[in-house]
Amino acid sequence: MTLLRVEHLTMRFGGLVAINDLSFTAERGHITALIGPNGAGKTTVFNCITGFYKPSEGRMALQFGDPAVWDEIEALTERGQRGLECRAGSLFLLERMPDFLVAQKARVARTFQNIRLFPGMTVLENLLVAQHQPLMRASGWSVLGMLGLPSYARAERAAIEKARLWLDRIGLTERADDPAGALPYGAQRELEIARAMCTDPVLLCLDEPAAGLNPSESAELARFLRTLRNEHAISILLIEHDMSVVMEISDHVIVLDHGVKIADGPPDVVRDDPKVIAAYLGVEHDEVSQVEAEVGL
Amino acid sequence: MAAEANNVASRSSLLLALRAAARTALIAFGLLLPLIAFRAVHDIRNELVLETRWPLFAAFVAIAFAGRLLWELLPRESLKIRLAAFARAPGQLLSAAAACLVLANVLRLAAKSLADTDAAIALAFTYLFAFATFAFVIGAVGAWVIRRYPAGTETGRQRRHQIGVGLRTGALGFLLVYPLMLFWLAGSQGSIKWIDNFGIQILIYVMLGWGLNIVVGLAGLLDLGYVAFYAVGAYSYALLAKSFGLSFWILLPLAGILAAFWGVLLGFPVLRLRGDYLAIVTLAFGEIIRLVLINWVDLTNGYAGISGVPRPSFFGIPFTDGPDGFAARFGLEFNAIYRTMFLYYVILVLALITAYVTMRLRRLPIGRAWEALREDEIACRALGINTTTTKLSAFAIGAMFGGFAGSFFAARQGFVSPESFTFMESAVIVAIVVLGGMGSQIGVAAAAIVIIGGTELMRELDVLKAIFGRDFDPTQYRMLLFGLAMVVIMIWKPRGLISTRTPSVFLKERKAVSGAHVREGHG
Amino acid sequence: MEVFVQQLINGVTLGSIYGLIAIGYTMVFGILGMVNFAHGDVFMVSAFIALIAFLILTSWIGAGLIALALVVVLIVAMAMTALLNWAIERVAYRPLRGSFRLAPLISAIGMSIFLMNFVQVAQGPRNKSIPPLFSEVIVLFTVDGYDVTVSYKQIAIWLTTGVLLLAFWYLVSKTALGRAQRACEQDQKMAALVGINVDRTISITFVIAAALAAVAGTMYLVHYGVVSFADGFTPGVKAFTAAVLGGIGSLPGAVIGGLAIGLIETLWSAYFSSDYKDVAAFSILIVVMIFLPQGLLGRPEVEKV
């Protein structure tokens, strides 16, 4: 079952073509990895999906609920609408939505390559900000909350409970009342994931979650991501340079180079693809064996 | 050997200090030569001629030299350590307080037997030492509390919390009885000035500071045109009350709503600008509103302003001398102080409402979103927060409180004119928020007291007249010192008096967040 | 038509003054990323320095040789204002470099208030007016009894502006100093690593900005013949508008923006109402910032996520 379908995505910055005619799909309940050398355009793909950049061309559709809703896509495109929400399911054309609506309505959550926590707010507050939308509704857009109605107090308690659950999972309960900026680097990365999870996403986009972690932390992260997928039925789009993590947990791998997709398939197939190796080594792919011989592979 | 080396070292450090001082003096010479040594004045024929002020100029340069020399030679580090130790020792602070008390009394007695000028100076120092006594006693008590109840322990934390609550209750109680106490102490003649200039005036700025704090301190949007909303509130009240005869209590909320409406209107297009751009655009808005108030003479009467603005009544009973007046109705003798006291309580209540609403909002999702916005706007958007409406709500609520304060201001003065709404006014309010420590309500209140109280106090210092001659006008130096203080405070404490942040919610315990983690606004 | 040409001439004169101040905003913004709020007041102080220097000179050498006197006045004003701005950067901004972002802006606002009130206290609150200089005019042409004129002082202002701009242009685009400045704009840490003295480069930027502001200040004094302590704020905001309009960070942009603001202001006063001319300038500022934040010649800024 397809969750996200990216078709002919192109992103230009002036003369620079950061993504060139990229198409791929991400399946529901899968971990889809997006890999490629530095500057390949991976983060740019994330920024397009999450609405931070308006792509120059292309369509990005996300669907959850009953897959039959997919049939509406052409009609939706024709009508120029940004999405469709009905009881059976929802379908969104992400390129037509502003960033906050992608998160709010299409339920895509993300983390950033350079961690973006709220450093001056406590760990707990970070997780509550993530639950802004439901809490806002519970507080009657602040009016009822100002009046001090018990319904809001209940909602807030529930939100704190949910935050505590995630804190327990990442082992940060003890530090709930410390500022996020005071946490060690690895904990900040985990907190950012937990914060994204607190928005109840259907798609979680992680930009290099293992960057800066030591091998044992990376292994733990891989385990964590796998349980997320298995227990929360969440789909993950993962950018990662750490191949051990990618190969271990991903169901599907897409390889980008200079904005172009050069490989797409299960991890063990992609791993041995000469084009991929060439891209990572920075040579033309017919020279791969030569280079490999030189470095003694 | 060692002594000799020491000697050489100290001599060379003296030499270095002298050289630095000479350089500073030279720079001061260059900086002050044109505008201090010379003064362009119009003579009788209205032609510009130069006056020279060499002694004054020489004095300034000498001060620069001596100041720098002292700065270089003082063992600053050890002084700092010793000062910190002193500030933490209750006993020493108490003895300092006692010494100040003795000095104050000696001076007070001396003042009685001195001549005119000297007596005034002596009296000024009496006040100074009395104030110092007070400060040292408070410091001693604080130091004792800190020593007695260390922050690290559970009981210490509880006690400190209790003391904090007690202090706040005490402060509130003091505010409530302040005018009555003055009235009782100084009578109606003596107290009216103190209730008005130091009570009402400060409270207006406390309220404005708290209102702007929502925008600048919480949401991190630097608004340099806040005075525009103050003006909208004031003119709304003045115009509507004069032309429709509506009462203060109807117009107060209306003025707030109008100001909030303007906040949304102005905020909508500009809120996606980055920090300093936003500052300049809001400044431009503030200026435009002021210029329109000046130039739209038909409506606003231009520079001359609107006079005869109806004063607020005691819920329908006017504060006038007559059978229907407040005094007559309550069987009192007519006295202007009743109105002043009433105004005092009105602004006190308004300010407290501002504080209360802000406190509540901070603990609601909207308040957390404001602070999150200040910390990282992009992360907010990734979490599905509509940053435009969130910013707008901060802008509108801040503007609303500005509007309340404005309509109160118009009702209290009975007169409004564009002169009260210059950029300088905005700068003062921003300075209060920043000096207070962005986001901290206690800090903002303290800053308002220091800045407004300080500048008001300068009016009172007749002693300066005694020292510098009759035509010396201390109020001239108010803004000069104010500007200087802004620079100095930014350098000394860029995050304001209270730089820690109190979390809006906690799991186990509420720990203050150190200012080092808290981000500033960025647009 | 004749009114239009006359206003064009006046507008270019005013625009030259705004342009010179605007360069100061743009340069400082380029290198420090801060709006130097006190720059308008530095301009005002420079006009006062020029006034004092002018009075000293004329009391020494009498009313003859005015042209020579003005050259000396210009140089004195440039030097002293440069010293002032150097000191301001040293005292009020340098300690705040790398502090939180609003701190330097607020410090600059404080400095602006200080300078304005310092001049008020030191020189008195009254307007200071000097007798008109070089106000002889050349009649360019006459239509229906309306003379279109240009005065010698206007020509002098254009020439000075032109020459100084050329010199300045050479300085920042062709010399090592200009290179260092551009390097600091890009990345101060990196610039320091490759051996550029960042502190000195920033100081020099402030010095140049002040010198140009002093040229503007002297011209302002000569052109209007009157200064007051409050004359820094409005021209300052207008010059900032010019810098934004031209594209902040761009030097030719600042000049073009200055000319544009000068022209708009004079034309507005001529055709609409001079009451609302400042409203017009402020409105332009807002409109430009909202719809064209990168200005005419600036590079568009893409938000990097």
Ligand SMILES: Nc1ncnc2c1ncn2[C@@H]1O[C@H](COP(=O)(O)OP(=O)(O)OP(=O)(O)O)[C@@H](O)[C@H]1O
């Ligand atoms: N806002 C922008 N403006 C201009 N160019 C951009 C922008 N964002 C990205 N680029 C360019 O697009 C290209 C792809 O960048 P991107 O950040 O997507 O790479 P990446 O695959 O994430 O690399 P890395 O592994 O280093 O994170 C780069 O050449 C980058 O300079």
Ligand SMILES: [Mg+2]
């Ligand atoms: Mg990337």
